Amino acid sequence: MPVISVEKDLDLLTITIVAEFAAPLRRLWDAYTDPRQIERFWGPPTYPATFLRHDAITGGRSVYKMTGREGDEHYGCWEWTSVQAPDAFEVVDSFADATGKPNTTLPTMRTAFAFEPIDAGSRLVTTSRFDSLEQLEQLLEMGMLEGTREAMSQIDTVLADLAAFAADRAVEAQVLSETQVRVARVIRGSLEQVWRAHNDADLLKKWLLGPDGWTMPVCEIAAKAGDSYRYEWENEVGGDRFGFTGELLESEEPSRSVTTEAMIGMDFPATLNELTLTPVEGGTLLSLVITYANAEQRDAVLATGMTGGMETSYARLEGILESAVA
Known part of the structure; x- marks a missing residue:
């Protein structure tokens, strides 16, 4: 005991x-x-x-x-x-x-x-x-x-x-409620590095790309609460394009930000995304709590393989951070 x-x-x-x-x-x-x-x-x-x-x-x-x-x-x-x-x-x-x-x-x-x-x-x-x-x-x-x-x-x-909590584990998603999901991953990098990677347009264009073969031609950052942001991705082969836009509601550098997120050109309700960064042994724990309009929207998004694309992006980010230190 x-x-x-x-x-x-x-x-x-x-x-x-x-x-x-x-x-x-x-x-x-x-x-x-x-x-x-x-x-x-x-x-x-x-x-x-x-x-x-x-x-x-x-x-x-x-x-x-x-x-x-x-x-x-x-x-x-x-x-x-x-x-x-x-x-x-x-x-x-x-x-x-x-x-x-x-x-x-x-x-x-x-x-x-x-x-x-x-x-x-x-x-x-x-x-x-x-x-x-x-x-x-x-x-x-x-x-x-x-x-x-x-x-x-x-x-x-x-x-x-x-x-279960090691820094070499992939992105994991946990259902918290009918409308909420928490996505978590330990990223090998300091708190300041991971925060900057989420708030520097040049860096975002290098790692926030999902699977190979995509580029990020539009990356408009929200610098302060009340600002809007816009991200767009394009497939290098087929030219397919999609994106998200939203508003930065809260920002507490270098630990927390809260945004809305809506897919451009779609009628799906916007989500509320609460990002928290916490220093842990082995790096920085990224915890993203996403609130959906209902369970149907939550399940539909999870079924797209969202975490797989996120894992590819975070692994790419770790490579960039490691190269910067070397």
Whole structure:
């Protein structure tokens, strides 16, 4: 059992949990900051979690849902108030509604996560602070400690599963809900390199091409929120052409951007694309959450082999980044 101690301080209104793991500190840090990993242990086995957003940066947000065996869903959110990778981060942890908006009628915790190396691996100390004794007691009555113990008991399995999150794995798509899909891949390159590769027209024209035989004659970048962008591709042999356009809604260099995306000349509803870049061991984790109008549109896009084209592009990007370093 990873949890080695639990201390309740009713005077300071805190609960401190200490857990130890037979894994290096960086491996443990990545498990908490990678949405693919944390959702495998954040909820207890009876209420597994799905992270719909996860920004491991100061000022970022996370939104997650926990789903019971009867299909009941319970939402929560984090406001990231401080991040000092890979040693510590602090969040305001609240219950939420399905949109991710905090539920102010239920208790809110301010939780600090402190990571440190030890001889046997790494230690995690989480300290949760409450606004009142009533809030602390309410969460204890709701089973907070039991749920935390059950959740943390799953971390060892995630930490041991290195292959599932290795930098040499191809693009993977995970269905999050009826309308959402998360596409993820670790790209061998720094956070700054991967961000620039998505925001420099000259670079985009070199790697964002999908299968061989395509060029990108139109690459108009959105420089700031409110700007529109336009990308068009052309087949070198047949001359076939297609493209996408949309608006940049949010931009937080070098970690997050949010855009709309619509196929030029088609009547399909625009998607909402939320891109998050997170430094991890071996490179930068690219996480793209795509929200479709409905399940039919989601399934139709996935059936086109979208991830195959994306993998070809990201592999090409890695080659460009490696050449730049050599």
